Amino acid sequence: MTANDTLTGQLDPIFHPNSVAIVGLPRGMKTGKVFLMALMDQNFSGAIYPVHPSAEEIDGLKAYPSLTAIPAAVDLAIILVPHPHALPVIRECVEKGVKGAVLFTAGYKETGTEAGRKLEAELYRVAKAGGMRLFGPNCMGLYVPKSGLSFFPGLSKTSGTVGFISHSGSLANILGRIAADKGIYFSKAASLGNECDVTGTDMLTYLGNDPETTVIGGYLESIGDGPDFLSALKAASRKKPVILWKVGLNPEGRKAADSHTGALAGRRHIWQAVVKQGGAVPIKGFDVLTDALMSFSMLPEGIGNRLAILSGPGGMAVSAAEACGDEGLRLAALSEQTRSDLAEFVPQTGTSLANPVDVGLGASLDIDIYIKAARALANDPGVDAAVVIGAGLNRELNEKYTNSLIQIHRETGCPFLMVNIPGFEKEFAAAFCQAQIPFFETAERALSSYAMVRRYQLWRSRQAD
Amino acid sequence: MEILRKAYSEGKRRLSEYDAKRVLSAYGIRVSREALTATESEMLDAAADIGYPVVLKGCREDLVHKSEAGVVRTDIRNEAEAKASYTEIRDAMAPKGGVSVLVQEMLGGKRELVAGMTRDPQFGPAVMFGLGGIFTEILNDVVFRIAPIEPQDAFEMMDEIRGRRILDGIRGMPPADREQLKAILIAIGRMGLDFPMIKEVDINPLIICDGQPVAVDAMIGLDTTGNGQDS
Numbered sequence: 001m002t003a004n005d006t007l008t009g010q011l012d013p014i015f016h017p018n019s020v021a022i023v024g025l026p027r028g029m030k031t032g033k034v035f036l037m038a039l040m041d042q043n044f045s046g047a048i049y050p051v052h053p054s055a056e057e058i059d060g061l062k063a064y065p066s067l068t069a070i071p072a073a074v075d076l077a078i079i080l081v082p083h084p085h086a087l088p089v090i091r092e093c094v095e096k097g098v099k100g101a102v103l104f105t106a107g108y109k110e111t112g113t114e115a116g117r118k119l120e121a122e123l124y125r126v127a128k129a130g131g132m133r134l135f136g137p138n139c140m141g142l143y144v145p146k147s148g149l150s151f152f153p154g155l156s157k158t159s160g161t162v163g164f165i166s167h168s169g170s171l172a173n174i175l176g177r178i179a180a181d182k183g184i185y186f187s188k189a190a191s192l193g194n195e196c197d198v199t200g201t202d203m204l205t206y207l208g209n210d211p212e213t214t215v216i217g218g219y220l221e222s223i224g225d226g227p228d229f230l231s232a233l234k235a236a237s238r239k240k241p242v243i244l245w246k247v248g249l250n251p252e253g254r255k256a257a258d259s260h261t262g263a264l265a266g267r268r269h270i271w272q273a274v275v276k277q278g279g280a281v282p283i284k285g286f287d288v289l290t291d292a293l294m295s296f297s298m299l300p301e302g303i304g305n306r307l308a309i310l311s312g313p314g315g316m317a318v319s320a321a322e323a324c325g326d327e328g329l330r331l332a333a334l335s336e337q338t339r340s341d342l343a344e345f346v347p348q349t350g351t352s353l354a355n356p357v358d359v360g361l362g363a364s365l366d367i368d369i370y371i372k373a374a375r376a377l378a379n380d381p382g383v384d385a386a387v388v389i390g391a392g393l394n395r396e397l398n399e400k401y402t403n404s405l406i407q408i409h410r411e412t413g414c415p416f417l418m419v420n421i422p423g424f425e426k427e428f429a430a431a432f433c434q435a436q437i438p439f440f441e442t443a444e445r446a447l448s449s450y451a452m453v454r455r456y457q458l459w460r461s462r463q464a465d
Numbered sequence: 466m467e468i469l470r471k472a473y474s475e476g477k478r479r480l481s482e483y484d485a486k487r488v489l490s491a492y493g494i495r496v497s498r499e500a501l502t503a504t505e506s507e508m509l510d511a512a513a514d515i516g517y518p519v520v521l522k523g524c525r526e527d528l529v530h531k532s533e534a535g536v537v538r539t540d541i542r543n544e545a546e547a548k549a550s551y552t553e554i555r556d557a558m559a560p561k562g563g564v565s566v567l568v569q570e571m572l573g574g575k576r577e578l579v580a581g582m583t584r585d586p587q588f589g590p591a592v593m594f595g596l597g598g599i600f601t602e603i604l605n606d607v608v609f610r611i612a613p614i615e616p617q618d619a620f621e622m623m624d625e626i627r628g629r630r631i632l633d634g635i636r637g638m639p640p641a642d643r644e645q646l647k648a649i650l651i652a653i654g655r656m657g658l659d660f661p662m663i664k665e666v667d668i669n670p671l672i673i674c675d676g677q678p679v680a681v682d683a684m685i686g687l688d689t690t691g692n693g694q695d696s
Contacts, residue, residue, distance in 0.1 A: 111526040226588035230611055259686055260601050261581025261593045265609060267592075273609040276625075277618060366482050 010133050011198070014100030015188050016147045017075035019047040021067055023089050024080035026054055028271070032080040032104070033068060035141075036061075037153040041258075044148035047072060067092045075148075078141060083107035083119060089300065090123050094130025101127070101134050102141030109194050110138050120196045127197060139193025140169030143176055144211070153208045160185020162297055163213035165203045167192055167221040173313050175289070183366050183433030184293045187212040201229045208236030215296045217289065223425070226274075231277030235328055238463050243281045243292045246271055281456055281464070287445070294438045295449040296456075298341045299415055303454050304384030306332035307447070308377040309356035310370070311389035312363045313421065317356035320387050320419070320443035327451035331355045332383045341376040363390065367397040372405040379413035384416040387446055391424045402428040406435040417446040466491060466617070466660070472526070473662040473687050483567055485685040489668065492652040495645075496680040499569040505551050509544060511568040519541045521550050523558045524567040529684070536553065540571055576631050577670035580649055582657045584664055584688075586589040591655025592650055593621040596631065597670040604628070612654030612676055619647035632673075639676035646678055662693030 020039060026032045027270065036059060039048055049070045050063040057063055064070050067089070077098045079089050083105050093101055108120040120137065128132045135141055140151040146159040151169065155176040162184055166172035169191040176189065187210065190203055200220055207213045216236060223229050236242050249268045253392035275282045283292050307329050309319035324331055334342075334355050342353045346369060352358040357377065370390045377386045383423045388405065409416050418432050418439040432439040440446035468484050480488065486496040486518045500511035501524060512519045531537045533558040538550035551566065572573055577598035585591045588611045595607030608625045623632055623643060623690045634640040665686040672681045673692025687693065 223587055226585065230588065258538040259581055259583065259665040259684055260579060260669055261667050262665045262686070264593065264595075264601070264605065264607050265583045265585065265591060269607070269609045270588060270591055270611075273591060273611050274588060276621065277611055323672075 007202060010099070010203075013075055014133060015142060015144050015149070017046060017099070017149065019072060019076070020044065020149070021048065021049040021051055021064075021070060021074045021077045022080065023051040023077055024082075024085075025050040025052060025058055025063070026080075027052070027058055034152055035078050035080065035104070036151040038155070039148065041146065041153035041304040042148040042150045042155075042157055046075075046148070049074065059285065062172065067096045067098070070096070075100070076142075077101040078102050080105060083116075083137070087119065087122060087126065090126050090132075090134075094126060094132055098132055101194075102131060102139065103134060103136035103193070104139065104141065108137045108196070110307050110367050120194060120323055124196045134197035135190060136193040137196060140172060140191035140192075143172070143186060143189040150176075151191065154178040156185060158185050159212075160187060160297065161212065161214040162186050162248060162293055163203075163207035163210060163216045165192065165200050165207070165216070165218040165220070166190070167200070168219055169193070170288075171219050175286075177376040178290065179293075181430045181433065182290050182294050183430075183436055183438070184290065184297060189382035195224065199224060201225055201232045204229070204232040204236045204242065208232070208239050208242075214240050215293065216240060217293050218242070218244045219289070220246045221248055226330075230274055230278050233274070233280055237279030237382075238460065241281055241296045242279070243283055243289070243296060244275070245283050245285070245289050259437050273426055279459060280455075281452060282296060287441070288449075291440060291445050291449045292452060294433065295453050296434075298436045298438050299385075299450070300413075301457065303415060303450070303457060305329045305454060306382060306384045307450075308332045308334065308380070308383040309389070309443075310359065310373050310377055310386055311356055312359055312361060312370070312391070313389060314350075314358050314360075316389045316419070316421075316443060317352075317358045320389060320447065321356045322386075323444045323447040327447045329447060329451055329454075332380070333381055334377075334378050338376050338380040338383075342373060345372050350448070354378075359390075363391050364397070367392045367401050369403075370401055371408070374405055374416070375408050378408055378412040378416075383414065385417060385450065387417045387419060387443060389419040389421065391421040395425060398425055402431050406432065409437050415450075417450055419443045419446050425431065469660055469662060469685075469687075473693060476689065477526055477567050477687055478689055479529075479687055480685040481524050481528075482522065482531075482683060484526075485666075485683040486680060486684055488656070489652075489680050489683055492656055494571065494630065494649050494652055494668070494680055496683070497536050497569045497572060499567050502568055502631035503564070505548065508551055508566050510567055512541070512544070512547050515568060515606070517547075517571050518571040520569040520571050521554060522567045522569065523554045524565050525558065525562055528558075531682075569681075572672050572674050572679060574672035574679070576638070576673040577669065578631075578641075578646075578673065578678065579667070579669040580646075580653055580671050581668060582612070582653045582663070582666040584657065585611070585620050591621075591653055592654045594619075594646075594650055594658070595626050596628045597672075600628075601669060610650075610654075612657050614651045614654040616647055616651070617665060619650040622650060623647075638673075641673045641678065642676050649678060660693070662688050664688045664693070 050058040052063045055063040108116040125395040172191045309320045429439045483501045502508040521538045579597035581593045590612035632641040667684040668680045
């Protein structure tokens with residue numbers, strides 16, 4: 001058995017638990033209650049065991065005075081007790097045979113104190129000796145919709161194929177809350193906190209090997225084990241895209257350097273090296289993160305570089321064409337057939353039948369012009385993907401526009417990159433995303449995301465196995 | 466490597482240029498032809514041996530910014546010029562220690578590159594490549610990779626700098642030997658992995674002479690915190 005099998009073997013049951021104990025679950029509406037609310041919200045199908053020193057029952061669930069008092073096996077423990085009480089709880093977990101624990105509470109290494117660091121090291125030592133894995137401390141833990149596991153109520157119950165690693169619990173939470181509207185669904189998300197045991201590197205390796213995950217995203221604040229991280233990244237990115245948002249990249253070189261090399265080696269330079277060698281997709285900012293997760297999880301394998309642009313607003317057509325060039329993509333040469341098809345229904349004035357196809361203002365009243373044009377472009381064998389910038393003048397037209405384009409996408413398989421025109425209803429934008437058609441705020445963001453996916457696909461095809 | 470172990474055990478912060486180049490040579494990197502001399506007559510013999518024009522450089526491990534310290538004289542064409550320059554260098558060096566002078570061939574290449582290594586606290590030895598000489602600091606046109614450097618990494622580094630066309634055959638000059646540059650970048654990464662006591666390496670300039678990269682100046686900085694012992 002290799003080390004990877006061991007990691008998968010250890011983490012799989014924690015991500016797919018049959019039973020969860022919540023140690024230190026409060027009776028009233030205190031912070032810790034969100035963990036129970038989250039499980040209830042997800043309709044967690046396994047057993048939930050509150051552990052509380054005196055309560056007999058919490059929110060209708062029978063409570064136990066200790067882990068060892070629970071009459072059945074416990075796969076996952078969510079530990080909410082204050083840090084001075086954590087160590088005895090971990091010992092009890094080991095005694096009980098708990099497979100993994102999430103340590104929510106703060107007050108450890110992140111305080112910068114020696115006592116905090118020592119306590120954390122001791123937790124790790126006890127857990128390791130007992131064959132148990134720890135997430136945290138100072139973390140939100142796990143969100144696995146397939147298992148009904150979540151760290152916050154209100155996250156999507158639909159499971160998907162995006163695996164996410166976060167050094168920020170709140171960022172993972174916010175991403176989880178907006179993801180469904182963007183059509184981004186998760187296989188597994190983990191907030192890692194101080195990483196006393198399970199690290200970002202472990203999670204990269206685990207998600208890289210995880211058959212339920214096809215796209216990996218990560219928000220990273222620090223990396224403890226550089227060379228191991230790079231190896232894990234290299235291995236994972238050869239299997240699936242790894243989109244990384246790294247913060248803390250200040251541009252300064254190191255001050256104590258005698259050499260030019262040392263003086264020039266800013267964190268950004270080093271991170272760029274890691275990204276290049278590791279094959280990661282580097283991104284910055286929440287908007288780009290969601291664009292990237294959306295694009296990587298929705299666009300098919302082997303996307304081409306010949307883009308068609310369909311737009312009502314003329315200026316947006318021109319700027320989209322320019323963005324196409326900036327991103328190293330090409331404007332598709334439309335076939336004779338497509339051009340003659342378009343000529344049948346696109347008005348003759350104020351429009352253009354070359355690519356970008358500018359259907360003019362009239363299309364926002366006669367929405368069929370958009371729909372027919374989109375179909376003509378999607379059927380053109382010289383078009384690898386189409387950027388569609390359109391909207392009708394009212395809700396009814398937009399509903400028809402949305403349903404028809406989703407239908408055309410289903411029938412033709414041609415990737416559409418939808419671009420917002422301000423005023424377009426949010427519910428229809430979400431409908432596109434839920435149909436796995438990415439919807440972007442601007443054409444620039446659409447093309448930059450498409451180019452990002454294409455660059456990764458080309459990079460991976462060049463890597464020897 | 467004995468030079469490194471000795472300097473490290475003596476608590477030295479860096480190797481002299483001469484010693485640094487001996488380490489580079491041991492890793493197969495071509496360095497300028499040179500001789501270390503302790504007296505004026507040794508210097509004159511070495512200059513005659515190497516052949517004029519030559520470069521004279523004061524060589525001592527405490528000399529970091531040699532040009533600023535006034536101990537570098539280039540394009541010395543004959544014995545008279547050599548004697549005059551030697552006197553100036555000796556006067557600049559003598560107040561702070563021994564006088565030893567490096568006599569080097571004067572290389573004609575116009576294209577100056579930089580290659581180096583620094584030890585990143587998280588990722589370990591990181592290798593740098595870019596435009597050298599005075600352009601290093603002005604243009605900051607450099608790129609890094611984490612060691613070990615694979616051939617693909619090295620070629621990507623050459624393609625990634627903004628001034629990459631300097632490596633092509635331009636203005637009648639032959640293209641830079643990319644295989645040699647690759648070998649240098651791999652070797653520098655290897656040095657960092659082989660010797661934890663090496664804190665940083667600078668080859669600046671790495672001059673392209675008839676297409677071949679040659680280390681004309683070099684610095685190897687050593688760890689002084691006691692973290693470099695496990696070698």
